[in-house]
Amino acid sequence: MLDKNGIARRIAKELRDGYFVNLGIGIPTLVANYIPQGIEVEFQSENGVLGMGPFPFEGEEDADIINAGKQTITTMPGASFFDSATSFNMIRGQHVDLTILGAMEVSENGDIANWKIPGKMVKGMGGAMDLVASAENIIVAMMHTNRAGASKLLRKCSLPLTGVNCVKKVVTNMAVLEVTNEGFKLLERAPGVSVEDIQKATEGMLIIDGNIPEMILD
Amino acid sequence: MIRKTVAGVVEATEGVKDNMTFMLGGFGLCGIPENAIAALVKKNIKGLTCISNNAGVDDFGLGLLLQQKQIKKMISSYVGENEEFERQMLSGELDVELIPQGTLAERCRAAQGGFPAFYTPAGYGTEVAEGKETREFNGKMYILESAFKADFAFVKAWKGDEAGNLIFKGTARNFNPCMCGAAKITVAEVEELVPAGSLNPDHIHIPGIFVQRIFQGEKYEKRIEQRTVQKKG
Numbered sequence: 430m431l432d433k434n435g436i437a438r439r440i441a442k443e444l445r446d447g448y449f450v451n452l453g454i455g456i457p458t459l460v461a462n463y464i465p466q467g468i469e470v471e472f473q474s475e476n477g478v479l480g481m482g483p484f485p486f487e488g489e490e491d492a493d494i495i496n497a498g499k500q501t502i503t504t505m506p507g508a509s510f511f512d513s514a515t516s517f518n519m520i521r522g523q524h525v526d527l528t529i530l531g532a533m534e535v536s537e538n539g540d541i542a543n544w545k546i547p548g549k550m551v552k553g554m555g556g557a558m559d560l561v562a563s564a565e566n567i568i569v570a571m572m573h574t575n576r577a578g579a580s581k582l583l584r585k586c587s588l589p590l591t592g593v594n595c596v597k598k599v600v601t602n603m604a605v606l607e608v609t610n611e612g613f614k615l616l617e618r619a620p621g622v623s624v625e626d627i628q629k630a631t632e633g634m635l636i637i638d639g640n641i642p643e644m645i646l647d
Numbered sequence: 648m649i650r651k652t653v654a655g656v657v658e659a660t661e662g663v664k665d666n667m668t669f670m671l672g673g674f675g676l677c678g679i680p681e682n683a684i685a686a687l688v689k690k691n692i693k694g695l696t697c698i699s700n701n702a703g704v705d706d707f708g709l710g711l712l713l714q715q716k717q718i719k720k721m722i723s724s725y726v727g728e729n730e731e732f733e734r735q736m737l738s739g740e741l742d743v744e745l746i747p748q749g750t751l752a753e754r755c756r757a758a759q760g761g762f763p764a765f766y767t768p769a770g771y772g773t774e775v776a777e778g779k780e781t782r783e784f785n786g787k788m789y790i791l792e793s794a795f796k797a798d799f800a801f802v803k804a805w806k807g808d809e810a811g812n813l814i815f816k817g818t819a820r821n822f823n824p825c826m827c828g829a830a831k832i833t834v835a836e837v838e839e840l841v842p843a844g845s846l847n848p849d850h851i852h853i854p855g856i857f858v859q860r861i862f863q864g865e866k867y868e869k870r871i872e873q874r875t876v877q878k879k880g
Contacts, residue, residue, distance in 0.1 A: 474818075476674040476675075477674070478818050484875045484876055485877070486876060486879050487877075487879065489876075490871065490874055490876055492819075493677060493678070493816050493818065493819040495674070510815075510818060510820055511820065512815075512823070513700070513751075514749075514753055516752070521767065521768070551736075551743075551745065552727035553724050553745040554725070555724050556724070558750075558769045558770045558775060562769045563769070590772060590774075594772075
């Protein structure tokens with residue numbers, strides 16, 4: 430079974446040279462720590478920066494330079510700043526190659542719910558609806574089950590949707606799954622996790638085709 | 648040169664009244680019009696509709712207007728980090744319309760550019776699309792969203808000149824340029840106001856035609872919401 434950093438490490442293997450990448454808040458943010466050697470990627474933050482760098486050194490933080498999580502950041506050589514409308518043109522116009530975001534639920538047809546739990550505090554969708562409606566390549570990073578142990582990979586989402594039919598791949602603490610027309614196709618198992626374990630933790634249609642290899646993280 | 652300068656925030660906010668609709672720039676507390684917000688708090692006008700990506704924190708930004716119960720309705724994309732906001736929303740005192748962030752930016756820019764409405768895929772198949780016209784283009788579904796209508800836009804820039812030309816800094820740019828010229832009157836506050844001719848016309852982010860009033864703000868606090876740093880070495 431993987432921890433959050435393990436999920437981020439596995440997702441980082443999906444990065445390709447020259448990708449522009451938007452990282453959501455939570456596990457996706459950790460992906461920036463595991464960029465494979467020898468490739469160049471640029472991170473986009475929807476509040477208006479492309480070419481996001483690491484957090485600043487103490488004393489060098491600038492209130493005018495933050496990411497979408499409102500954290501102080503730095504920029505890399507070649508970075509640019511822009512307004513919110515331009516930022517979402519990059520997203521809606523499919524100029525961003527890969528979107529990685531967290532989720533509360535994903536359904537077997539690729540619907541995603543990650544912005545609202547009715548009856549509890551509603552914080553809003555931020556840029557998530559624009560991202561999932563437009564991106565061609567969306568990977569969800571999440572735990573396979575919720576705190577109560579219930580599956581987050583479902584036949585149908587129970588929470589209000591963020592987007593329909595949009596998730597392409599899901600990486601959890603237990604598995605890598607591809608969303609296909611028939612359901613979740615199991616691609617890889619996390620170290621020490623069996624196909625039976627994954628089947629038990631998956632409520633949606635799980636397609637098991639042949640031998641399922643264990644993830645390679647390095 | 649057509650001069651846009653006003654003496655200060657008092658003159659800049661002349662004409663604001665109860666029940667008006669305002670646009671306010673900023674992302675979180677980054678690039679918010681601090682001086683204009685302080686003046687609106689002082690005037691204590693009520694029943695406001697505020698279009699702003701976020702709603703500030705309890706004791707800063709739009710949170711200050713919420714404390715005095717000046718806001719009737721918020722139109723935002725994300726409103727966490729504010730307990731008073733939560734209380735007013737759950738008790739029904741405050742009306743909240745949550746919309747996707749890109750849609751919020753584009754509804755401002757549509758108003759700026761004279762488009763009554765536009766199609767976007769954001770929110771299709773979700774509760775955001777309820778009651779809205781949908782249409783298929785090239786095999787994909789879109790929803791029709793309309794331009795905002797607002798009485799005042801309050802924006803914050805880094806530098807500006809007497810002609811109302813604006814230059815922004817870093818991610819403090821965010822929604823500010825999209826809101827310029829998107830309301831009946833755009834009020835820009837800047838950290839440094841310079842004479843016309845001292846900014847290179849090639850470097851202007853927003854031309855002065857989109858700005859009606861400009862003034863140099865005072866005492867910018869520029870509060871950081873999430874101070875995140877790494878240790879040296």
